[in-house]
Amino acid sequence: MSDQNEIEHQLTGLRPIWNELFGDVLYVAYGDDMPTTDALAVCHEMVPGAWLIGRMRSTDLRVSANAVLKGWAVTLQAAATVEVRTQRLVEQLVTAWNRLGLMHKAALLMRSPLGAEQICIELMAMACDTVELDVAFVGLGRDGYVRFMWTQNGFTNFQEASILHALIRSDGLLRCDTPDQCNRMIPGGGFKSFIGRRLLTDASRPVYIGMAARETPHTYNAGDIQIFESLVEQLTTVIEIDRLHEQQVDSESIRRDMELASEVQTGMLPLTLPNPDGFSIAAMLKPASKVGGDLYDVYSGNGSVSVMVCDVSGKGFPAALLSFEVRAAIRSQFHSANHPGVILRNANQSLYEDLVRVNRFVTVTLLSIRQDGSSVVYSNAGHPSALHYRASDHQILHLESTTFPLGIFANISAAVQPIDMEAGDVLLLYSDGLTEVEDYKGRLLGLGGIGQLLLTLNSLPAEGILERLQAVHGQHQGEYAVSDDMTIVVIKKLPENPVEPDIYLHWRIEGDLSQLASVSDSIQHFAANLAVEVDQVWFEEVHLAVSEAAANIMKHSVNEGEGYINGLYALYPTHIEVVMVDNGRPFNWDSAPMRFDKDAPAEGGYGMHIIRDVMDSIQYQRLPGNFNHWRMIRNLPNSVRTRN
Amino acid sequence: MQYTVEHFPNKRAVIHLSGRLDAHTAGNLRTLLQDTVNSGYVFLIVDLQQVNFVDSSGLSALVSGLRIVKERSGKLVLAHAAVQTQVALKQTRLNLVFPLYDDLNDALKSLN
Numbered sequence: 001m002s003d004q005n006e007i008e009h010q011l012t013g014l015r016p017i018w019n020e021l022f023g024d025v026l027y028v029a030y031g032d033d034m035p036t037t038d039a040l041a042v043c044h045e046m047v048p049g050a051w052l053i054g055r056m057r058s059t060d061l062r063v064s065a066n067a068v069l070k071g072w073a074v075t076l077q078a079a080a081t082v083e084v085r086t087q088r089l090v091e092q093l094v095t096a097w098n099r100l101g102l103m104h105k106a107a108l109l110m111r112s113p114l115g116a117e118q119i120c121i122e123l124m125a126m127a128c129d130t131v132e133l134d135v136a137f138v139g140l141g142r143d144g145y146v147r148f149m150w151t152q153n154g155f156t157n158f159q160e161a162s163i164l165h166a167l168i169r170s171d172g173l174l175r176c177d178t179p180d181q182c183n184r185m186i187p188g189g190g191f192k193s194f195i196g197r198r199l200l201t202d203a204s205r206p207v208y209i210g211m212a213a214r215e216t217p218h219t220y221n222a223g224d225i226q227i228f229e230s231l232v233e234q235l236t237t238v239i240e241i242d243r244l245h246e247q248q249v250d251s252e253s254i255r256r257d258m259e260l261a262s263e264v265q266t267g268m269l270p271l272t273l274p275n276p277d278g279f280s281i282a283a284m285l286k287p288a289s290k291v292g293g294d295l296y297d298v299y300s301g302n303g304s305v306s307v308m309v310c311d312v313s314g315k316g317f318p319a320a321l322l323s324f325e326v327r328a329a330i331r332s333q334f335h336s337a338n339h340p341g342v343i344l345r346n347a348n349q350s351l352y353e354d355l356v357r358v359n360r361f362v363t364v365t366l367l368s369i370r371q372d373g374s375s376v377v378y379s380n381a382g383h384p385s386a387l388h389y390r391a392s393d394h395q396i397l398h399l400e401s402t403t404f405p406l407g408i409f410a411n412i413s414a415a416v417q418p419i420d421m422e423a424g425d426v427l428l429l430y431s432d433g434l435t436e437v438e439d440y441k442g443r444l445l446g447l448g449g450i451g452q453l454l455l456t457l458n459s460l461p462a463e464g465i466l467e468r469l470q471a472v473h474g475q476h477q478g479e480y481a482v483s484d485d486m487t488i489v490v491i492k493k494l495p496e497n498p499v500e501p502d503i504y505l506h507w508r509i510e511g512d513l514s515q516l517a518s519v520s521d522s523i524q525h526f527a528a529n530l531a532v533e534v535d536q537v538w539f540e541e542v543h544l545a546v547s548e549a550a551a552n553i554m555k556h557s558v559n560e561g562e563g564y565i566n567g568l569y570a571l572y573p574t575h576i577e578v579v580m581v582d583n584g585r586p587f588n589w590d591s592a593p594m595r596f597d598k599d600a601p602a603e604g605g606y607g608m609h610i611i612r613d614v615m616d617s618i619q620y621q622r623l624p625g626n627f628n629h630w631r632m633i634r635n636l637p638n639s640v641r642t643r644n
Numbered sequence: 645m646q647y648t649v650e651h652f653p654n655k656r657a658v659i660h661l662s663g664r665l666d667a668h669t670a671g672n673l674r675t676l677l678q679d680t681v682n683s684g685y686v687f688l689i690v691d692l693q694q695v696n697f698v699d700s701s702g703l704s705a706l707v708s709g710l711r712i713v714k715e716r717s718g719k720l721v722l723a724h725a726a727v728q729t730q731v732a733l734k735q736t737r738l739n740l741v742f743p744l745y746d747d748l749n750d751a752l753k754s755l756n
Contacts, residue, residue: 513668520664520697540731547699551667598740603708606700606736613735 102130102227106234116242117149120209120235125151127231128211131224133193138235139164139208146208162186163196167208173197173228174210177219182212192217195228199236207239258317262290265320268327274300277373278423281307282462283489284470286433292485293319294431295327302338303371309429309487310364311383318358319485326351326362326406340366340379341402341414348381348406355407362406365399365429367419373493376419376427381405381412384432387447389454391424394623396451399427423495426458426465433486434469437477445476448583449564451625453508455581456566461500462492468506475508501570501577503529508566509550511558511582519550519567526569532640542634545614546578548607549630557584557628575616580630586622645669647676649685655718656755657685658748662694665702673702677709677720686718687755691748693724698732707738723751 105126109119117140124136128151139146139160148160166186167174175195176182182191189212196210209232220228265287273281283296293312298305310326312319329350333343344366355361363383369376380386382405385398402415419427428450437445453472457465469488505526509515523543527534546569553565568579594602594609611618615632623629645665650658657680665673680688690706692698710720721743725733733739745751 513666516666516668516699517664517697536727537731540728541735543697543728544699544732544735547666547697551699551701555667596737598737601707601710601738601741602704603711604701604704606704610700610732610735 102126102230102234110234110238110241116238119238120207121149121151123231123234123238124209124211127227131211131218131220131227133195133211133218134214136211137163137209139206141206141208146206159189162188163210164208167196167198167210170197173225175220175225178217190214193220195220195224197232199232199239201236201239202243205243207235209235258290261317261320262287265291265295265323268324269296270298273298274305276305276369276371278494279305279369279373280462280492280494281305281489282466283307284466284487286470286486287320288433288485289316291317291320293323294433294485294487295323296429296487296489297327297331298489299331299334300371301334304338305369305371306334306338306340306343307367307369307429307489307491308364309383309431309489310362311431311485311487312362313360315485319360322355322358322360322362325354326364330364330366338368339414339416340368340377341416344379344381344403344406345412345414348412349410351406352410361408364406367427367429367491369491376421377416378419379403379414379416382408384430384435385447386430387428387450387454388419388421389426389428389458390422391426391458392422394455394621394627394629396454396623396625396627398447421493423493424458425493426454426462427491428454428465428469429487429489429491431485431487433484434473434488436484437473439476440478445473448625449476452564452566452581452583452627455623455627455629456568456579457506459501459568459570459577459579460504462490464500464504465492466490472508499572501572503531504568504570505529506566506568508564511554511563511565511584513551513554516547516551516554519547522567523547523569526571530571532571532636534637534640538637541614542576542578545611545632545634548610549578549580549632552587552607552611553580553582553584553628553630557587558582559584575633575635578615578630578632578634580628580632582628583626584628587620587628589620645672649676649680651685652752654687654756655685656687656689656752658689658691658723658752660691660694664697665692665695665705666697666699667701670701670705673705674708677705678712681709681712681716681718686713686716688713688718688720689723689745689748689751689755690720691723692726692729695726695729698729700732700736703732703736703738706742710741719755721745721751721754723748 106123109122112119114122117138120138124138128134128136135150135152137148137150137155139148146160146164148155163186173195174185174197176185176191177193179192182189182194186194191212191214194210194212196208199207199209201207211228269285273283275281281298283298285294285296287294292315295310297308299308308330310323312322312326326347329347330343333346337343337346344364351362362381364381365378365383365386367376367378367386378386378399380399380401381403382401385400388397388399390397399417399419402417403412406412421427435444435446435450439445450469453469454465457468460468466488469490473486503526505522507518507522509518520543523546527539550565550567558565563583565580565582570577589608594605611632614634616635617633619631621629645661645663647662648660650660652658659676659680661673663669677688688709690709706720706722713720723745725744730739733742743754745754
């Protein structure tokens with residue numbers, strides 16, 4: 001207790017001064033009553049078992065920090081008995097206060113709209129003031145050159161080079177307390193004392209900072225070093241944030257360039273598609289990134305319409321640049337020729353050297369339709385074979401290559417093949433981005449999948465087929481898509497009296513009985529969108545028949561979980577048509593009528609009979625390519641037919 | 645397909661079904677009917693109130709249930725068949741095989 005009284009006595013004079021200066025009460029904690037410190041509190045152990053605690057707020061302070069603390073130090077010195085202790089206390093308090101002040105100002109600066117360079121040099125100037133040095137600098141390195149910014153003018157390139165050399169050599173903190181040390185370490189610098197180092201930022205763009213005295217030597221105490229180190233931390237943060245920001249700006253400008261390139265490439269696609277007599281054309285292109293190596297072109301002239309689909313090997317910007325050249329080379333031929341083989345042969349001749357030089361090749365399918373619709377011929381330079389849906393027998397024919405890709409041989413053949421197009425036939429030109437997508441089980445959409453789609457969708461207009469191909473492509477690869485460039489061109493030879501469905505709905509599900517519910521969902525959805533109102537019993541009969549057909553395919557044709565089933569519901573003025581296509585085993589159906597025994601009813605085998613009873617016509621075909629094709633029609637009730 | 649089974653005296657049980665009775669769930673329905681009969685209930689009412697779709701496979705499962713109860717001198721009747729169920733029954737002519745009730749009490753009484 002006597003110790004406590006002693007200390008209290010000593011502090012009598014200090015208390016009012018403290019209160020005056022800091023607007024706060026100075027108090028002393030004794031024994032185990034340890035003070036809690038926060039960022040703005042400072043405390044010191046006066047004597048064993050007693051803590052002197054004072055709180056300072058930077059905003060309360062009206063006078064310069066150094067002046068206040070010096071005043072406080074003198075007062076403390078007078079008040080305290082153990083001089084050594086107070087000496088150390090004063091030193092630590094000054095350091096702590098300075099660090100706090102510096103950090104506070106740094107925080108304010110970093111929130112300011114000033115640029116990183118400006119913030120750095122301001123911070124350096126502040127630190128310089130705090131440590132009582134004359135001058136400070138920041139050196140920013142870029143492209144092998146370091147640019148110095150000083151808080152005062154009048155430094156020569158020679159001085160800067162000498163500093164730089166010393167800092168690079170020191171590989172850490174460089175500290176010179178005396179003029180001698182300065183002269184030895186930084187010859188010709190003219191400093192009385194110096195402290196500096198390289199910041200730990202990206203090596204390709206180094207940053208150096210330093211502070212120096214030019215008039216009076218300065219012996220750095222521990223507090224100065226601490227201030228310098230916290231300065232290093234602050235500046236490193238400022239610079240890193242600035243560089244992150246720069247990177248963002250860079251990638252933003254690349255993004256803008258890509259977008260422009262994408263606009264250019266999209267702008268090269270034909271705005272309107274010419275339709276040769278009796279034909280309808282729909283086309284789309286989706287690059288994997290903003291731009292890609294896929295391109296299509298449609299050109300009308302010389303009495304025919306030419307349709308070109310090409311794919312430059314590779315992706316992205318380099319492929320896109322080449323695709324522009326390919327388009328130009330082929331376009332230039334259109335003016336003088338309409339023979340696809342000759343056009344491709346000539347284009348190869350003009351592109352060959354360029355393509356060889358960059359080690360790329362181009363696959364192209366080029367098709368020429370006489371404007372009067374009388375004939376169609378094609379050449380295929382190594383492009384994935386186009387598909388030809390032949391309406392007369394529901395066959396999918398492959399239009400194979402007729403010659404080599406451009407850029408492989410200096411001369412290629414000019415062979416062409418005719419395509420015998422009849423009413424209702426559909427041609428599909430595409431790039432491998434369409435077929436080479438996998439679903440979540442790794443199953444390729446492939447030519448089989450696309451063939452199945454054509455067999456299902458051929459009754460739709462060209463645009464409808466295109467839209468469905470695109471949608472299925474997206475569904476197939478799901479959300480974890482690795483995308484490739486994709487081009488689709490659909491060419492349909494219109495039937496004599498085209499009757500296209502008023503409303504249709506296409507679905508594609510896995511051939512698994514667990515998917516039956518989604519068949520119900522689809523037909524209900526279709527019914528909900530019908531322009532005509534049909535009564536519930538009529539609808540439920542169709543619903544049941546459709547579900548039976550799908551279940552039949554799942555049970556007997558497709559190995560469960562192996563393949564997909566495609567379905568199309570289409571409303572025509574007099575009937576609805578249901579098409580289902582799968583690529584499972586052939587279906588053997590017993591067309592004999594079902595024997596019904598009321599007393600011993602069969603425990604199965606009703607499905608086909610329901611379909612036959614409900615539908616007005618059923619066609620089943622086993623098609624080449626292992627396709628099963630079902631086409632079922634039910635006439636609309638007379639009351640809702642829009643035509644007879 | 646979900647279900648609950650309610651037991652009544654005199655070997656009677658009401659099987660409340662919900663969801664779909666189709667080719668996907670018919671196997672479960674067959675097993676459910678077999679299990680109910682095995683536990684001694686042979687006068688069965690299948691309550692279809694909460695069923696939203698029945699196809700020929702679902703009905704076939706009910707036919708197999710009918711055969712099993714008949715082998716034990718039991719009965720199987722249906723209750724609360726919605727329009728869709730009635731369409732399916734009519735298309736298969738099984739409406740001639742299964743007695744239909746709109747009221748569970750009537751159905752229970754019929755099995756007494």
